Amino acid sequence: MLSDNWQQVISTFEEMKLKSEILRGIRALGYDQPTPIQQRATVAILSRRDAVIQIPRLEERTVTYIAALLQQIETRDKSCQAIIIVHSKDLCYAIQDLINVAGQYMQFSCLVCTGGIPMRKDIEKLRNEGQQIIIGTPGLLIGLMVDRKFDFNRVKTIIIEDSCIMFNSNFRTQAFDIIYQLPKSAQRVLMTTATTFTLADIKNKITKNTIIVLNDVHMSDGLQLYYAVVEKDDQKLNALCEIYKEVNIQKSVIFCDNSERVDWLADKLATLFENVAVYSMHSLTRQSERHEIVKSFWESKAALIVTTDCFSSVLAFHPVDYSVHFDLPYKKEEYHDRLCCCGAYGSPGVAINILVKGQLHDLGVLERYYRLQSQELLVTNYFYQ
Structure with a gap:
């Protein structure tokens, strides 16, 4: 080393x-x-x-x-x-x-x-x-x-x-x-x-x-990590809504694992949160549109952006309040970039993983790799500070 x-x-x-x-x-x-x-x-x-x-x-x-x-x-x-x-x-x-x-x-x-x-x-x-x-x-x-x-x-x-x-x-x-x-x-x-x-x-x-x-600051410094567990994948949206009921949304990034999932979730959230600007971006988004989407997201007072891991590094330039992982990433390196979107390494931020029961092992693999530890959000109390 x-x-x-x-x-x-x-x-x-x-x-x-x-x-x-x-x-x-x-x-x-x-x-x-x-x-x-x-x-x-x-x-x-x-x-x-x-x-x-x-x-x-x-x-x-x-x-x-x-x-x-x-x-x-x-x-x-x-x-x-x-x-x-x-x-x-x-x-x-x-x-x-x-x-x-x-x-x-x-x-x-x-x-x-x-x-x-x-x-x-x-x-x-x-x-x-x-x-x-x-x-x-x-x-x-x-x-x-x-x-x-x-x-x-x-x-x-x-x-x-x-x-x-x-x-x-x-x-x-x-x-x-x-x-x-x-x-x-x-x-x-x-x-x-x-x-x-x-x-x-x-x-x-x-x-x-x-x-x-070398930087001697650990990734977890300043970062609050949580996870919520649901029985089935189709319950994740309800869990996400419960979390956002308890959170004063200012800026939040939501990560999904594919473009179809991004579009579906963005449409649902735009309907559910009428007073919050909802943006979406993935690999099929035209290059000419991407810069404007990111710019509009930063300029909005209260906004959500639903995206894939393709854009985590770009969004990490200006960390947001919350990073929600609707799906776990395919690669370990992508988890690092996601966390950097919401703080880490001394900057305050909150990251929340929404899992089905079978994914607890996968989260454990990521946390052992990065030496992290998260707390569970109970169904009756999805978020607390």
Whole structure:
């Protein structure tokens, strides 16, 4: 396993000597001062050495490397200087939104390369305008690199977002191909939610003289975990309604395991809760609609969004009050992302699993894996604080 080896701490962004334009930008994101982990991690990236950095909370993690990347960008040089490799198309756009806010007082260019947009448009932007930061999924980035008409030889920094997922998925081979095609001198930064034996092995393959910065905050800090048990699956909706009768709904995310289930539940809730905005989003939702759905959800005073695990990482940028798991996730990693949508790692939040009796074992497997413990909500008292 990995061991922390970086002790340097700088307690303010000013002392990190970030450009004044960047200071204004990250303040616009709500970061007047760096968090404890950012006080070490941002400095580690600014050192330009290879690094493995564990920051479980998505927005905190993203702001950490954005601040360092913008500091290192040479604005007069229009060639690509940084590449961020991301496993999710929607997450690419969410990261770009944060970069644009943080860098709004600077002159720089940032391109997202994902599916759904003809590659020729990306090629035209690279040829005609130059893009100093490129964010993309592995397949599209490989496609751009195959066209040798672009100069990637000036790339200084490679960020691999959520390395645990990247190197434990179908993207593994493509991610390696991208890294090996970029300059050997480029800084390689593995951002991660957790440390694993796999990540320790990956670190040895693609980084050298590596800084390791680990977060010592446990997932359960600040998080209240509950579960409610029903006899049959068709009783879950009644249980959910009983829970919401006792809760002052402000913002809540409800996770289902497939798109049909999402649409069905969203329709039911829209009928039952007339004074609450109900949104739904899943893999069949058109790309052009997704950004507007998420934006409307955040802008609503009281809202529910019913979704699948495809969007847990995007929703985790701004944690909500409650995360309800109408269905358990298929993968252990998805449970982590769900919990990050409602707090965890020091931020307050409530997560509730609604189970049929046969799923108690499955919940136990997840809780042992993440060292968590939840309390049962009795049928006569579905929710209490």
